[in-house]
Amino acid sequence: MPRGAFSAIGAAAALSIALTSCSSSPGPATSTGAAGAAGGNLVIGVTTDPDTLFPWKATQFQAVNVLTNIYGTLTEFDKDLNVVPGLAESWKPSEDGKTLTLTLRKGVTFGDGSAFDSKDVKTSLEKIMAEATAAVARASLSSVKSVEAPDAHTVVLNLTTPDAALPANLATVNMAMLSSDDTEEKLNTTPNGTGPFTMKKRVASQSITLARNDKYWGGEKPKLGGVEFRVIPDESSIVSAMQSGNVQLAVFNDPLVAQTAQGGAITITKTPQLSYHALQLNATHGDLKDLNVRLAIQCAVDRKQVLDTAALGEGEVTGPITSPVFKSDPQQRPCPTRDVAKAADYLGKAGKASGVTIKTIVSQGEYATSVNEAQNLKAQLAEAKINLDLEVLESGAFVDKWVAGDFDAAVALNGGRPDPDGMYGRYFTSTGNLNKVAGYSSPELDKLFAEGKATTDQAERKAIYAKVSAELENNAAWIWLFTSYTYTGTTAQVKGFVPMANGSLQYLRTTTLS
Structure with a gap:
């Protein structure tokens, strides 16, 4: 990897991760300028079935990639890893840095149709902070002393000390906002988030199918009708499935497989x-x-x-x-x-x-x-x-x-x-x-x-x-x-997908099939 490969990312990230970050923009840029028809079901080849569907405990890459498209977070990263608004449309620290006030979006709903509000944020953050939950991102909230919800669209985080990393830490799917009515047991079988897609069907060790969330809050609705993550245990076999037209997108780790796949029906995008x-x-x-x-x-x-x-x-x-x-x-x-x-x-x-x-x-x-x-x-x-x-x-x-x-x-x-x-x-x-x-x-x-x-x-x-x-x-x-x-393989039908340096598949929300 060339030493300057991340220069643009680095310059942007330097400005975005400080505690003083705040914004009122509509969220991550979703326009890619790509042509493509709305609708259609994208099939993604993956080598492993997700080991959990509960976002607070997801560490496996495949699980994180699926859950990122189902759940929403208070902040998000854009394609250059700037911290941008998510479910919180803006945030502002106090002068001493010991309070962070977040203003939530209005009109956001979960996949089951229930409304998202400050109660869900307060409950989610408090459960992530609770040792009994065993959330993998609990330490990222170590500076949070208490969470207040003064009204339906405002959340106040009271901190023991200023926390420059907090806005960036809130952007990972391990910090997903859950409905206060949901439980881990329920969500491990029936995920319920505010993301661009909803859970449709799972066949254990074979596939997970997502459907477009027509009530998604983002400025631009997902164009795909659905996404299927199809388990094909070997990367070379995924290439064969792409060549035969059964799979349209895959992310490869093996550079030899990527070199073999490049050309013909498959385009490979290399991302540090x-x-x-x-x-x-x-x-x-x-x-x-x-x-x-x-x-x-x-x-x-x-x-x-x-x-x-x-x-x-x-x-x-x-x-x-x-x-x-x-x-x-x-x-x-x-x-x-x-x-x-x-x-x-x-x-x-x-x-x-x-x-x-x-x-x-x-x-x-x-x-x-x-x-x-x-x-x-x-x-x-x-x-x-x-x-x-x-x-x-x-x-x-x-x-x-x-x-x-x-x-x-x-x-x-x-x-x-x-x-x-x-x-x-x-x-x-x-x-x-x-x-x-x-x-x-x-x-x-x-x-x-x-x-x-x-x-x-x-x-x-x-x-x-x-x-x-x-x-x-x-x-x-x-x-x-x-x-x-990573080496993102796409067939000629796929437009608008943006690979990211953190490996996220969040830009499935902008992807189209021509």
Whole structure:
């Protein structure tokens, strides 16, 4: 990935994620200038069935992509990752930054026809904040002391401290606004949101079909009559289905498949991603409790070799923070290049000169390069007497173990975000609700993340998150590997779809079939 690939995104995001963001525009730009007829049903090929339909607990990419099109959030990202209005048409902080007042849109309804108002927002935010809910974005609301709903279209967030990351954090589907009358049990079978599409039908392990929401609040109604996410377990088989006309859109992770698909009936659009590939280490488990063992692993890995082997060199070696505004320098880490001798020294300091074995989980099916990454890492680390004992799991089983922190190490592709707080605050702080997944925190990180939220000065925030990156690298919390691309394949009938750097499929709302 060229270093300047995100320059336009970075410039826009720098202006959009501060607490002072406010707007009264109608929402994300939806006009693409594309020609196409209204109606029609788009078929999207996916490799895995969503593991949940409850947005507050969705971590799997396939689940997030489906739910993004069913549910609405208070804020949204536009195609350049600017924070723009969603269900909140505007928001305004108080002078001291400790109150954020949101004005909600009028006339918004849920898929079941019930009205959306401030009661739903208050109930949703309070449930996300409740530990018993086990919402994966709970830590993103750690600054919220209380939520008030003074009238049907106003919500006031009372904060313990100014929170520059809050508007951006509200834009993820893990912060979806739910009806105050709905329950997790009900929504896992019958989703009910304010998004551009509604749930129509699900055939387990085969397909999920959405229908256009004719009451969608957006300035431009969805043009597609419906969208089917069809499960086809292999990316090459998805290409065949596109060539035969049975599938019109797919997002590929495997660059070799994308190269094979390009041409003829299929057009491939290559989009750099904020998501990152990593070997995640759980520093609370076994030998990984020892910093020297973790540093040995860090020094024994040639990240470029993993990138070249698993993804044909299609990407860029990365540090922890991939957001262009706050991007980490991968050279600023212990062993920026592979050093097996230094890895041996670290193992010796740990009293493990004869080697260690690390049980490592790998997802098969969620993204295409996972097993190749794991095998290359295993081969490299074996030369340093570090044995990765690989357990390859189907996507749902992997996610279950991952969320529970039930692993020593995990080969993973994690979604990135424009703001580092939303990206890592829930992982690497002692009170972060995904800290058992991260397996690492420290008083210094707690202090730095608190400082990063408390100021809206962009230069100050950049300096703070550079320190966060250094803390994570110097302690080998995880082994960050590389960022890569997604390859969006479309047939000639598809117009108006906009791929995004955060991997979102939200622009299905602007897509047409000619």
